[in-house]
Amino acid sequence: MNADTSPRELDAAWGNVHPVHCKNCRAGFLIPANAGAPVCPNCLAARLEPLPALEADAPPELVIPFSVSDATLDANLERWRRDIPFRSPSLNVSALRANLKRFFIPMYLADASAFGTWHAQMGFDYLVASSEERFDGSGWVTQRLNETRVRWEPRAGELTRKYENVSAPALEQHARMMLALGASNWREPPFDTSRSIRFSADALNGAIVRVPDIAPNAAWQFARAQIERVAARECETASGAQHHEQFSLRAAYGEPHWTLLLLPMSVTHYIGDDGKFIPVRVNGQSGFVSGIKRASMQRARNWTIVIALVALLAFFLTALLGIAGALNDAFVIPALLVLLATFFLCLAAPAPLIAAWQFNRQNAEK
Ligand SMILES: [Zn+2]
Known part of the structure; x- marks a missing residue:
């Protein structure tokens, strides 16, 4: 539990939602008061059951709203299903659309201060003028070339800075989910976070929220690695360099303050030959579609x-x-x-x- 957030404050921060969980995949969620017992949007194999208490450590701070247009969604679903041969009858765009369920997945945001020293090899671009002799069919011509080379120099310095809203995974499946939602590198969530809004109960718009299954302490190593990457870029800029290598930061960190960023995601399904639901996941902001493609x-x-x-x-x-x-x-x-x-x-x-x-x-x- 975060030192500065009591359980009652945490409840108040979320608004009128109830903790539930899935007995099949053990995922925990918060659902609106009138949601009944929806099917688990994580595994689609069981209904969510009430839990006595909320098991979340950090209050929500930012939400990325759902913003995919219906036209984009239809086009992306159609493109995704098109190359599947012998499609199950349930694998059509209108059924996929009808079964679509919206929910939010959490990511931690850490605010932390860093004090320390760094050293690195900084690379500076410089231009070298050279000339090349070339035979053009009738005679030799001299061509002038400007080539960019990199000069490496060791640099070091001190760093005292507060980093805000450094993101870190809040779910064990985080890397896999980011890839399923269109990331090429799981460390960079496939969302435009500049379009996030302050959390309010209205911002959820009735959607279910997945609660973290990693504690903030366990997410700290990711947040720290992220801070080091940001610091390396900042030190590069401050040195007037264009490249960096072997960046190392020896820093002490203040106690981080944890909140949550909620990412929009939808899940729908089609039905396999065995009668089981096969999930299809959609990025709620970009409309990127992914899922197991299965011919019937x-x-x-x-x-x-x-x-x-x-x-x-x-x-x-x-x-x-x-x-x-x-x-x-x-x-x-x-x-x-x-x-x-x-x-x-x-x-x-x-x-x-x-x-x-x-x-x-x-x-x-x-
Ligand atoms: Zn489940």
Whole structure:
């Protein structure tokens, strides 16, 4: 529990919400008073059940509102599902849209003071003028070139500074979630935090909030690494350098103050052959869509059966034409053509099953 926030203050900070949890995946949430018992937006496999007390250590401070337009959302869902062969009937944009549930995932924000010394190799760009002799077909020409090189120099200094709103993971699954929401590097959340607003109960707009499952103490090492990255860039700028290497900071830190930043996320699902929900996740700000892509083996099998039935019919037709061909030569060529068609249909029959199996293997959860 944060030293400067009592449990009662924490409750008041959140407004009228109730703590609940999922017995299946153990994720904890805060839900609005009138939300009933919604399905767990984390695993989609159980309903959320009430908890006696709130298990969060930090009050909410900032919220990034949901801001994807319906048109962008539809287009992104359509693009995401388009390359899935033999799609389950539930894998269409209107069903995905209808099942969409909004919730917020937390990230810690730390305010901390740092006092210490740093040293690093700072790199300074400089221009070198050189010339290059080049044969242009009729004679040699001299071409002047300006080349940028980097001069490295050791630098050191002192640092006394307060860092505010340094972000750090609040969930064990944080890295995986950031990648699922469109990050190329999990350390950089795929959200424009400059568009965040102050937390208020209204800002949640009835959405569920996931509560942290990492304690602030455990998140501190990430916040400190983030502070070191920011400090390295600041020292580089202060030195008038353009590059830095081997930055090291020996610092003491004041007791950090922890709050939460809430990131918007939606989850929807389609239904697999086994009847289980397969989640599809959407970044509530950028509209980035991700999820496991699975072809329906049932649909592929139906196609295989249809092709096999047509092959069987073609086989009977071949037999009939063969008998007719024995009586009249005019039927021999058609009989051979239908035989050839039968042969290709037999080859094609297992293709849907093989294609679906291969697609699912390539897109299996890593
Ligand atoms: Zn769950």
